Amino acid sequence: MSDIPTSIQLLDELRELTLAGQLAERNAKLWQHPEVIRHYLYSFELDNAGSAVLHPYVNDALPRFFHTLELLPHQTGLKVLELGANPYLFTVLLQRLYAYDLSFANFTGQDIYDTTTSEASQRIWSTVFREDHTFTYTSFNLELSDYPYPDEHFDLVLFCEILEHLVIDPLSVFPKLHRIIKPGGHLLITTPNAARLANVATILSGSNLFDRYHPQYGVYGRHNREFTLEELEVILEQAGFHNERLYTRDRYNYDAIKLWRDNYERPAHIPYSKTLVEAWLKLLRVPTENRGDNLYALARRS
DSSP states (O other): OOOHHHHHHHHHHHHHHHHTTOHHHHHHHHHHOHHHHHHHHHTEEETTBOHHHHHHHHHHHHHHHHHHHTTSOOOTTOEEEEETOTTOHHHHHHHHHOOOEEEEEEOOOSSTTOOOOEEEEEEEEETTTTEEEEEEEEEOOTTTSOOSSOTTOEEEEEEESOGGGOOSOGGGHHHHHHHHEEEEEEEEEEEEBTTOHHHHHHHHTTOOOSOOOOGGGGGGOSOOOOBOHHHHHHHHHHTTEEEEEEEEEOSSOTTTSOEEOOSSSOSOEESOOHHHHHHHHHHTTOOOSSOSSEEEEEEEEO
8 A cells, every 4th residue: 555644645736736727737647646546546445345346447447537637627616417426436536636516426227218316325435545425416317317407507517438338329318418518518528439459459369349248237237339539529519519629548558468358258368469450550551540448528518
């Protein structure tokens, strides 16, 4: 475990830089000290989820968290809705670094056609860092329910790692998101990139690029439809948003670590590096841009 007083000092410094709008310096410090943030998030316990669930989640999501933080406005008092907030690890970073007025939503039904709207709460705490949060959230079906918020209510809506899980009509969410965001407010989306280099490498190796079903995550425990950068660009434009920032980023350096397949085949790594696959694509005169693991979009309601 990293030194706790030093970790708290760094977290406080990151908050001060964020609120002062010194985001370039803040972002640099995040990437310089990833293990501090990792150990901070490792220290949390969540109702009904132990470290066997949270630690792999942190390992997978931490680079994505950093990329997402780079897109967030620093202004204080913004009304922000975090959809799909559970397991609240990104939420505790938001609480630490920003002075937002936060609201939370999840879908906890076991039936994809369930349109029940309810409220509940969940506790997440860190004994090491002496933090204890109980987050109250609204549960509703993102695809079928009317969103239980007034028109033009939020300055920012976080729609992170949700789009790929929707199963009925993913595009049905965008008019609803547009309605609850203030004119000039923002929608921030992260979602896996269907055209990512890792998928190309997986296909070239003869493996299935579609991931396993994870029943512990309920009815949305799989990626039902992933999107490309151009698809997301067009979808947002047609829904009445202006794309301010739209790009792809890798989570990891696939020249430095092995890419493991996540399907029903026997566990094995993909025997190709990022540099090798890019070289093959260039030989075939195939585009290599926009091949990062995830899509990141910050769009303003027009």
